[in-house]
Amino acid sequence: MTLDVHTAAVQVRGLSRRYGTTRALDNVDLTVERGVTGLLGPNGAGKTTLLSILATVSEPDSGEVSVFGLDPHDKAERVAIRRRLGYLPQELGYHRHFTVAAFVEYVAILKEIVDRRQRAAEVARVLAATGLDRYARKRIRALSGGMRQRLGIAQALLGRPDLLILDEPTAGLDPEQRLRFRELVSSLPGDPVIMLSTHQADDIAAICPRVIVLLHGQVRFAGTPAELAGTATGHVWTADARDTSAHLSWRGGDNLWRHIGEQPSAGAQIVAPTVEDGYLLLSQRAGVR
Ligand SMILES: Nc1ncnc2c1ncn2[C@@H]1O[C@H](COP(=O)(O)OP(=O)(O)O)[C@@H](O)[C@H]1O
Ligand SMILES: [Mg+2]
Structure with missing residues (x-):
């Protein structure tokens, strides 16, 4: 082919x-x-x-x-x-003793940004873009999970x-x-x-x-x-009581039962589906628990 x-x-x-x-x-x-x-x-x-x-x-x-x-x-x-390519793997093997700036610089070298000044500018740019500039000298092992995730995003941005x-x-x-x-x-x-x-x-x-x-x-x-949400049109409804024929039901903050399923019960109130509804309906039909 x-x-x-x-x-x-x-x-x-x-x-x-x-x-x-x-x-x-x-x-x-x-x-x-x-x-x-x-x-x-x-x-x-x-x-x-x-x-x-x-x-x-x-x-x-x-x-x-x-x-x-x-x-x-x-x-x-x-x-x-x-x-x-810039790649954020799900599990990035960090060198925990590195500082934030040293780690990003190390990745920049691997990415063949050889000119020192250009590399320093690029490291500064991605740290600023991810809000990590204030933490440049912090060691990776001292970062919170969210900061580590931002560091992963920062290194992925190197070299545009x-x-x-x-x-x-x-x-x-x-x-x-x-x-x-x-x-x-x-x-x-x-x-x-x-x-x-x-x-x-x-x-x-x-x-x-x-x-x-x-x-x-x-x-x-x-x-x-919008098209994903649209796949659930007519398949999301609310009612005063739980409808056991639905794939999924939960009681909302308004105390009404919200349902996702194949066939709304008589008298149910059909509601406009969200992206999540479309996704949940697809998942249910595919047998994902
Ligand atoms: N290295 C691996 N060895 C054995 N099974 C794996 C490995 N990586 C992924 N899998 C299996 O392949 C399937 C898909 O995994 P993965 O691609 O990690 O899915 P996701 O990122 O959507 O959670 C899962 O059933 C997972 O257990
Ligand atoms: Mg995964």
């Missing part, structure tokens, strides 16, 4: 990856355009496996990947992809990458830090391709014009957040 490499920043066809008997990715096809794409799925869905393949850190068992028209399987093209892959960037951030992260992502210069994973639908609604839902290693939805 040949890929039409000029139409999209990232294209994936028939991608599969197993770990023993677990199908972490099962025949995944996807296309990613410029802008922010959110990869939404529960733990174990295959998000990290997919992102690590796109970041050229691991390889699939089968399938084709094209990043800016380059093939990560080819050694020279893989290097070319890495030069344009064309492709930014962020695996669970909002994990461990408090609400204010999540807002700052949203600001940061929406204000990055140069219109990079950004792929971020999350299991929180509100991150998607807030920052991702495109969303891909991954469940059990399969793509179950690709489109806009």
